[in-house]
Amino acid sequence: xxxxxxxxxxxxxxxxxxxxxxxxxxxxxxxxxxxxxxxxxxxxxxxxxxxxxxxxxxxxxxxxxxxxxxxxxxxxxxxxxxxxxxxxxxxxxxxxxxxxxxxxxxxxxxxxxxxxxxxxxxxxxxxxxxxxxxxxxxxxxxxxxxxxxxxxxxxxxxxxxxxxxxxxxxxxxxxxxxxxxxxxxxxxxxxxxxxxxxxxxxxxxxxxxxxxxxxxxxxxxxxxxxxxxxxxxxxxxxxxxxxxxxxxxxxxxxxxxxxxxxxxxxxxxxxxxxxxxxxxxxxxxxxxxxxxxxxxxxxxxxxxxxxxxxxxxxxxxxxxxxxxxxxxxxxxxxxxxxxxxxxxxxxxxxxxxxxxxxxxxxxxxxxxxxxxxxxxxxxxxxxxxx
Numbered sequence: 001x002x003x004x005x006x007x008x009x010x011x012x013x014x015x016x017x018x019x020x021x022x023x024x025x026x027x028x029x030x031x032x033x034x035x036x037x038x039x040x041x042x043x044x045x046x047x048x049x050x051x052x053x054x055x056x057x058x059x060x061x062x063x064x065x066x067x068x069x070x071x072x073x074x075x076x077x078x079x080x081x082x083x084x085x086x087x088x089x090x091x092x093x094x095x096x097x098x099x100x101x102x103x104x105x106x107x108x109x110x111x112x113x114x115x116x117x118x119x120x121x122x123x124x125x126x127x128x129x130x131x132x133x134x135x136x137x138x139x140x141x142x143x144x145x146x147x148x149x150x151x152x153x154x155x156x157x158x159x160x161x162x163x164x165x166x167x168x169x170x171x172x173x174x175x176x177x178x179x180x181x182x183x184x185x186x187x188x189x190x191x192x193x194x195x196x197x198x199x200x201x202x203x204x205x206x207x208x209x210x211x212x213x214x215x216x217x218x219x220x221x222x223x224x225x226x227x228x229x230x231x232x233x234x235x236x237x238x239x240x241x242x243x244x245x246x247x248x249x250x251x252x253x254x255x256x257x258x259x260x261x262x263x264x265x266x267x268x269x270x271x272x273x274x275x276x277x278x279x280x281x282x283x284x285x286x287x288x289x290x291x292x293x294x295x296x297x298x299x300x301x302x303x304x305x306x307x308x309x310x311x312x313x314x315x316x317x318x319x320x321x322x323x324x325x326x327x328x329x330x331x332x333x334x335x336x337x338x339x340x341x342x343x344x345x346x347x348x349x350x351x352x353x354x355x356x357x358x359x360x361x362x363x364x365x366x367x368x369x370x371x372x373x374x375x376x377x378x379x380x381x382x383x384x385x386x
Contacts (some may be wrong), residue, residue: 013045014229018219019020021064024280027333028234028264028272029067030074031298035261036232037076038299038321048226050083051104054218070281074291075314080226100226115221115251116210120175121324124250125206128155128176130165132214150202151176168305177217177246179293184242189230189259189323196242204243216240220247229255232323235260261325262302265330272333284338288361293342301331311344 017033039049053059065084080098096103119125139149143236156178181199188194206217238260248255266276273279284294299317
């Protein structure tokens, strides 16, 4: 097995991380960003950050800022992506880096409109006026018959008059995609051949209106417009893959390569969550973990170098990383390992630098006047014990 996946051109690789600004940067998102970054750098390609903020009710600029600033703190720097909004953000200035922006979904409505109308005009989409109560009734009826729930297609053949009538009545509608019955085959770069029977899906809800797509359609349009070649993401996105491929085929988009990373699990082998402790990069940063330690630790959440080595700088990881060394099974988050790695980097740190990093934490304990030389000596003694 080669150490790197075969590519047409080294500079043709384009990957992305697309976080939603609905909370602080999660360690799982950071790990996925790291793997995308390493793959891009190893392949001499481009790493893109795209903010998926179409859920305007839950999205918040403060979380976008948190995500961007913590990626920078980790050293996971992007070639294309958003620039943090400032007080002058209302000015008509370019608020992103790259040639395929904007890189916030909330700013791409005109782009989405073009493709949604194309799908509608070509007969791939239809208006659905089923209420939540209607959908729940359909679901319960199917479950009573022992059938896997899916949309029944109740509104698929509404006449133009019926649609106009419902719209005049003020009924809320969405756009659905007509799903053909077929088998979709995918060669996942980590998991091999995957097959999906689309007859199990039902017609898919794709947009609130002609300018507001839901996740699966928005991501397909964005990946095409931004020329993404490889989609490297968590295995929890595997069920989205056949839906996205159907949209790609309808729009005649090329299919990117897919690689689905293992989930990060807690010590009890359940999906990592707040009940296992800290889950955001901000929390680990506040607890005194170093960025180098977290990057080194996260690299081992699914990847291994095929040696006994455990200490890797970001530069070392770029040189050694390959998707072939990424495992399929879940990656256990072992806090003791993170502590050991963090201790290693602390012991290697010069006393003056360690003092500088420790001062903000000491000041939070209400120590107001600290003599640097005394702190340096104390930190050196502590460093030797760590």
